Amino acid sequence: MADMWNPLLERMPRDRLERRQIRKFRAQAVYVYENVPVFRRKLDRAGIAPEEIDSFEDIRAVPTTTKDELRRAQETSEDGSEGSAERTDRPTEAEPTPYGELLAVEPTAVREYHQTSGTSGTPLRQADSGRDWEWWSDCWATVLWSQGIRPDDRVFFPFSYNVFVAFWAAHYACERIGAEVVPGGNLSSVERVELMDDLEATVFMTTPTYALRLGEVAEQEGIDPAATSIERIVCAGEPGASVPGTKAKLEDRWGATVHDHAGATETGAWGYSCEGDSLGLHFNEAQFLIEVVDDDGVPVEPGETGTLIATPLDRHAQPYLRFEQRDRVRLEEPSACDCGRTFRLADGGVLGRDDDFTTVNGVLLSPTAVEDVVRQHDGVADEYKIVIDHHDEKESDVVTLITEANTQDVETVRTELRHRLKQACGLSFRITLRERGALERPELKADRVVDQRVNHV
Known part of the structure; x- marks a missing residue:
């Protein structure tokens, strides 16, 4: 049986857990x-x-x-001052806040400001009270403890935190666990690799993209990543750590165990991999109500794919009900993992956001399927781009994979990639192979899909 941060909740029988979820959802809805x-x-x-x-x-x-609904609520009131006149503790027009009509507490109760990245529109501002921040760190402690982080670990954070919640809560969760934290902001990639090596850090946290990049930088500096003291890598921000090809490449390069995490500014740290054998994410069903539904809002069955709706059950300053996370997952029962948790899982982690999936010539293209093919091929480097365009003469879409060759035998690589992508995605790809280093190396999330068809509408 696995060691757990809160075994009472993580092993709670399903019938009791579900009754608890309904009770807490009701209390949150009343609040x-x-x-x-x-x-x-x-x-x-x-x-x-x-x-x-x-x-x-x-x-x-x-x-x-929806996120658009929340943005509108921060920009302007829907229909005047209804509701605010009934409460004396909400901000009045003389007390403007950045949070619009979404703030559930007095402005003086807010302790933390964060915002979304804005990749899908205007950034959403998120307020957290001191109570919220305790909850955030407990959610993350659940994640990190399940992934083997302990008081004797030295955890390196290789980026500047900025206004994005990202790993802020993870930082405090490490302190709560008792681990040592090393912030690596305002350093170059070379300096980060050298500092991790010098300090003998045992864990680092970042996106899968940047974890690969740091391994590449280490090799360029004459440091063998697999020979360093790094034992675990905790990834978030992208699906990569649950993509078999990416996970295998990271573990091989660093000689470390790679773990995945999923969350959002609006909801919190709702999903995590554990020390079990399942290549998936447990839903933190003690602190969230997670629903996986089809396009009609009907709950899917285990083994089926749907989109995720999340309700944080203890959010205080800026709470939400049934937030459309837009993440696509394949539902699995708790028995799919041997760790002993009674939480359901997302098999294969987050498969992508709804916005990431696009139809090409009538076929739904999954970016993570492309990633898995690229990362499992030794003949290409880590970085790649997917470019989708429209061929006017043929009246069809054209999808091109752009990546970098690791070998002189580019024709063999091109042929193999075409074949594997056809099998994995059901589409014919054009393959463009460039010299090593030609593509940009992002330090956080990578935007790898470029859809140029809008120019043909």
Whole structure:
């Protein structure tokens, strides 16, 4: 049986766990109704009495929350001052806040400001109270403890934290566990590799893309990544650490165990891999209500793929109900992992965001399927781009993989990639092979899909 941060919750029998989720969702819905006018109006329009929620069916009747909806609520009030006049502790027009109508506490209760990256539109501002920050660090401690982080670890963070929540909470979770934390912001990649090596760090946390890049930099500096003291790499921000090819390449390069994590500024650290054999993410069902639904909002069965809806059950300053995470996952039962947790899993981790999937000549293209093919091929480097365009004469779409060759035998590599991509994706790819180092090496998330078809509309 695996060692767990909170074994009482992580091993709780499913029937008790589900009753707890319903009870906590009801309490959160009542709290949101009483303190956030946007959600009060929304629940009133839907005819929902939050105190009467008593089943998962009742929960599914609660309207979902979208990021665009939250952005609008931060920009302007929907219909005047309804709701705010009923509360004396909410900010008035004389007390503007960056959080619009979404703040559920007095402005003086806010302890942390973060915002989303803005890759899908205007950044969303997120307020967290001191209570929220304790919750955040506990969520992350659940993640890190399950992945083997202990008080005797030295954990390196190789980037500047900035306004994005990213690994801020992970930093404090490491301290909560008792591990030593080394912040590596404002350093070059070379300096980060050298500092990790000099300090004999045992863990580092970053995106899969940058973990590969740091390994490449180490080799260029004459440092064998696999010979360093790094034992574990915790990845987030991209699906790569649950993509078999990427995970294998990282573990081979660094001689370390690679773990995955999934979360969001709006919701929190909701998913994590563990020390078990499953290549998937456990849903943290003690601190979140996670739903996986089809396009009609109907819950999917184990083995089926759907999109994820998340409700953080203990969010205080800026809480949400049924947030449309837009992550696509394949649901699995707890028995799919041998660690002993009773939490369900996302088999294969996050398969991608809804926005990442695109239809090419009638076929749904999965970027993670392309990533898996590229990362398993020894004849190409780590970086790649997927360019989708429209061929006017043939009246069809053209998809091109651009990557870098590791060998002089480029024709063999090109042929093998075409064949493997056809098998994995059901599409014919054009292959462009460039010299090593030709493509940009990003330090955080990598935007690898370029869809140029909009120019032909």
